[in-house]
Amino acid sequence: MKNYFFCYDKRLRDFLRYEKNIDYICEGRHLKTGMIFTLFERTEFLNQAIQEWKNR
Template sequence: MEMEKYFFCYSTNLYEFLRYTKGIVFICTAFHDKTGKRFWLFERDEVLLEALKEYNECGKQLGLHARQV
């Protein structure tokens, strides 16, 4: 599997933004085998990258530290 083609989302807030605000459909959801944290797997494309930029910008406006993708 080419990992750079996919985005693993471990944030419930980010997942909800991508899924419900932006209407981006995830490929699958699962739990990390070592940490037990749930994640959602998205295909990395231009639509997703633009949504992530928007999410990060909203976080900066609120004074939150956003993770780089």
């Protein structure tokens, strides 16, 4: 699972998709919590984008 990033934050998801143009694998709902997530493949570019988001 370390090759994937489960994103539960809608604002972060939109940042990754629309500002960084990172494609996602799928969207789904966590079976236990019911929360919606977006699944991204973890790459160095994705890691840098997440770090940029955290530094805002």
